[in-house]
Amino acid sequence: MKILVSLVFFVTAYVSQGQISPNASSINNKNWEVWQERIPVSGGVRVGLMLEQSKSEIKPNRFFVMIPDTALKSLCVELSSKDGRYSARVDYDLTGVEQGMKEFYLPTRYAKELKKYASDELVILASLSSSCGENPEWYLISSWDDKIHETASVVAYVNSTVSTSLSFQNGNGDNKELKFENLKIPTVAFNKKCIVPINLLGTESLLQVRQRVRKMNRVRFNTYEIPVKRF
Amino acid sequence: MRNSQILILLSLFFSASLWSQETVFVKGDENGNGFSRSRYGKCYVITPNHVVASSGSIDIINKKRLKLKGRLIESFEPDLAVLEIEDSEGFNCEEWELNTNTATALDNSSTGFIDYKDEFGTTNYFHVNITSMDDSSISIIPQNSDTFFSKGMSGSSLYVNYKGDKVLMGMLISLENDLKTGYVYQIDDIFRVLEPFFKVEENSTEIVQDPLCKENNTGDYCFTNTRDQKLVIQLNHYRNSKEKNPHGYKTFTINPNESKCVYGLLAKPMLYYITTQEAFYDDSKFRGYEYLLKAPNRSKFLLEKGELKIQTCQTNTYIIK
Numbered sequence: 001m002k003i004l005v006s007l008v009f010f011v012t013a014y015v016s017q018g019q020i021s022p023n024a025s026s027i028n029n030k031n032w033e034v035w036q037e038r039i040p041v042s043g044g045v046r047v048g049l050m051l052e053q054s055k056s057e058i059k060p061n062r063f064f065v066m067i068p069d070t071a072l073k074s075l076c077v078e079l080s081s082k083d084g085r086y087s088a089r090v091d092y093d094l095t096g097v098e099q100g101m102k103e104f105y106l107p108t109r110y111a112k113e114l115k116k117y118a119s120d121e122l123v124i125l126a127s128l129s130s131s132c133g134e135n136p137e138w139y140l141i142s143s144w145d146d147k148i149h150e151t152a153s154v155v156a157y158v159n160s161t162v163s164t165s166l167s168f169q170n171g172n173g174d175n176k177e178l179k180f181e182n183l184k185i186p187t188v189a190f191n192k193k194c195i196v197p198i199n200l201l202g203t204e205s206l207l208q209v210r211q212r213v214r215k216m217n218r219v220r221f222n223t224y225e226i227p228v229k230r231f
Numbered sequence: 232m233r234n235s236q237i238l239i240l241l242s243l244f245f246s247a248s249l250w251s252q253e254t255v256f257v258k259g260d261e262n263g264n265g266f267s268r269s270r271y272g273k274c275y276v277i278t279p280n281h282v283v284a285s286s287g288s289i290d291i292i293n294k295k296r297l298k299l300k301g302r303l304i305e306s307f308e309p310d311l312a313v314l315e316i317e318d319s320e321g322f323n324c325e326e327w328e329l330n331t332n333t334a335t336a337l338d339n340s341s342t343g344f345i346d347y348k349d350e351f352g353t354t355n356y357f358h359v360n361i362t363s364m365d366d367s368s369i370s371i372i373p374q375n376s377d378t379f380f381s382k383g384m385s386g387s388s389l390y391v392n393y394k395g396d397k398v399l400m401g402m403l404i405s406l407e408n409d410l411k412t413g414y415v416y417q418i419d420d421i422f423r424v425l426e427p428f429f430k431v432e433e434n435s436t437e438i439v440q441d442p443l444c445k446e447n448n449t450g451d452y453c454f455t456n457t458r459d460q461k462l463v464i465q466l467n468h469y470r471n472s473k474e475k476n477p478h479g480y481k482t483f484t485i486n487p488n489e490s491k492c493v494y495g496l497l498a499k500p501m502l503y504y505i506t507t508q509e510a511f512y513d514d515s516k517f518r519g520y521e522y523l524l525k526a527p528n529r530s531k532f533l534l535e536k537g538e539l540k541i542q543t544c545q546t547n548t549y550i551i552k
Contacts, residue, residue, distance in 0.1 A: 038414065039406040040281045040310075042261035043382025045350070083410055084382060133287050159382050161355065186410040189382050213353050222351045 019062060019105040026091035026132070027107060033079075033088035035110050039188060043087075045209065045224050047080050047190035048123025048157035051143040051198075058122060058144040060114035061106055065126045066141045066148075068203065068229045069099045075140070076132035077104070082121040084188030086110060091132040099231045101146050119144045123157045123190065128229070138204075138229040152198045156180075156207060156226065157190040163212040166194040171202045180209075204229050252327055252399060254388045255293045256348040257301070257314070259286030264347045264386035265314070266402070267293075267324045270429050273315060274324035276301060277425065278386045279404050280312040289314060296352040297321055307424050310404055311416070329422055336393035337364065337400055337417075343371065345403060345413075347387035359389070362412065367420040369401055371413045380406050380413045389415045 026032055051066075065075065075092040092104055108114060114122060124143075127136030141154055156166055164180040180192035196207075207226040212219060252266040257278045265278030276291055283289055289301035291314065299322060301314040316322060330336070346356045357378045359371040371389065373379060380403070387403040401415040422429075 036405075037408045039408075039410070040261075040279065040385055041380050041382055041403065041406050041413075042263040042279065042282045042385035044262045045383070047382075080382075084406065161378075161381060185379055187379065187381065188406060188410060191379075191381060211349075213349070213351070215353050220351075220353075222349060222353070224350075 019103045020092055020094075020097060021105045022107065023091045023093055026089070032090055033086070033108055033110065035086050035113060037085070039084040041084070041188070043080070043084075043159060043189060045158050045160060045211075046125060046139075046156075046226060047078075047159050048125050048155070049139050049141055049226065049228065050120075050124055050155050050157070051141055051148065052153040052155050052195060053119035053144055054147060054149070055145060056118045058114065058117065058119050060108050060111040060122075062103055063106060063124055064101050064103055064143045064146045065124075066143075066230045067094065067097055067099050067102045068138075068140070068231045070094070070128055070138070070229065072128040072130060072137060074129050074132050075104075076127045076129060076136065077142075078125045079106075080123055080125070080189040081114075081117055082123075082183065082189055083186055086114065086117075086122065087189070089132075094128075101143075101148060103146065120155070120193075137227070139226050141198075141228065141230055148198075150199075153195045154198050154201065154228075156194045156196065156209070158192050158194075158209055158224075159190045160192050160209070160211055164192055164194075165210050165212075166196065166207055167210055168196070168201070168205055168207045170200040176200060177210075198230075201228060201230065203231065252325070252388075253293060253323060254346050254348055254354070255291050256350055256352065257282050257386060258290040258292070258350065259283035259288075259301075261286075261385070262350065262383045264384065264388070264403075265291075266386075266388055266399075267316075267322070268429065269324045269326040274319035274322055275304070275429075276314040276316060277402070277421065278312050278314060279402065280306045280310045282385055283312050283314065291316055292348065292350060292352050293322060294348065294352050294354060295321075305428060307428075311421060311424055313425065313428055329419060330396070330398045332393055332396065332398055333400070333419055336391050336396075336398040337369070340391040340393065340400075342374070343389050343391040343400060345371070345384070345387050345389055347384050347403075349383075359413070361391075364417070367417055369415040369417055370407070371403075371415060372411050379411070 063077075065077075067075075073094045075094050077088075077090050077092065079086070079088040079090075081087070088106075088108070090106070126140040126142045128138040128140060129136045158164060158180060160180065165177050166180060167175065167177040170176050178194050178196060180194040183191050183193060185191075205228045207228055209224040209226060211222040211224075213222055214220070252268060254264055254266050255276055257263050257265045257276065259278075259282050261282045263278055263282035265276040265282070267274055267276050269275065283301075283303050284306065286303065289303065291299045291301045293299075299319060300317045302317055304313045304315045306312045316324070341361050342358060343361060344356050344358050346354065348354060358374040360374055361369055361371055363370045369389065384403055385405070389400045389403060390397050391400055392398075399418050401417045402421060403413050403415050405414045406412065407414055
């Protein structure tokens, strides 16, 4: 009993320091996060949208998201390790949460394993929607730490086997196009990143991931949209 | 390298197997691939279960960028799922069987290629070396050191070129712990696992003895819709010819406003199953569905209110009420 009381106190104390806990329903099923030795190779193109990290190490039980002023209350978070071994999906309720850099609690069972990843090897993709499972309305910028420097950059991580660029309009309405650079292998869940200075992005920006593909001797572009909202 | 790429392209476009199965993009909870296979005229997609296991909605995209809705019908151990394409109009979907050269081709191949589609229907492929195999799986690694397996490739097809033919060997499922080696389910094992679902029953005397079937039996044709919500048509005669239909079978749409003569000749009495809806006699639901009839006698199909008329092109008309 004493141990149980101590444990409850510990968890409450840990979570209550401004951290937002996940929706209980999203972590009821133990498969909300998986660690796999044999890695299923299913997954999408958009994998992460984060601030460029100032520190290499991560604290796996917490992360931060730049929450904008929004009426949408479902924050849907996906985590992916570069080697594909770890992946997670977890939802948070933003009711009563004001805009700002907010801290979220990640109740992972694999903290020991996750600590071995550098901050750019375990990436976060956070999105806002009316309900998780539906198409995201906005993607938000995440981070493993809460420091935002004036010169900060946003990094988009994608899984793309062809030449890929990121196009968007800056705050002045000028079109910009930046190339994705290849990451060092092994890269299973994501293999390219593109760094965008945050001051080029308005509070609402439409990033377009453009894959250059060739079909029947014609060049075509596959476009994946990442509408980004920030404060 | 260039020659082998040309060879792959030639296989992709001119192989006899081209019309048998098509690799498609599957967008479920995860993104992956799968391949199509028909059963009783309905189109299905076989994909790894982990791509669609917890999906609310599933989209299937083919090489023509046709986007169709899919529905998870059944999952099979260890990691396979069968999806039904809800309205497969315009989608080329064939009832195909294992290539008879599968085992020989695998025994004699040390290389192959992975064929996968992206979300826009673009076909991608790369060469692989076959490093090992057992009874049910094949291990492969990319030939090019710059190429690697990545997320989104689950369900991709592994092919080998065997005597100029493109032979399907299996489906990519996962990546081994070394992050280099791909784990592929062998196609004959996939067939074994999915056999209960895809098995087409033929020549069953049990159906002939079905009381309802007997009651409605009008001589040449025997109908029932009581078994597994399928319409069963038994064609008992093969009048006017001893030849087999060279086209195998035809797919057609039964439409209340039109009729078609379906030309085909039966070599022997056989049973055919036609998938239908539960409310078979509800013509509003019946409208527009695709049905498959294998090599019938020269017949005419008419759908009028509450009745399906099947009429031979020569003489008789049979009505199902």
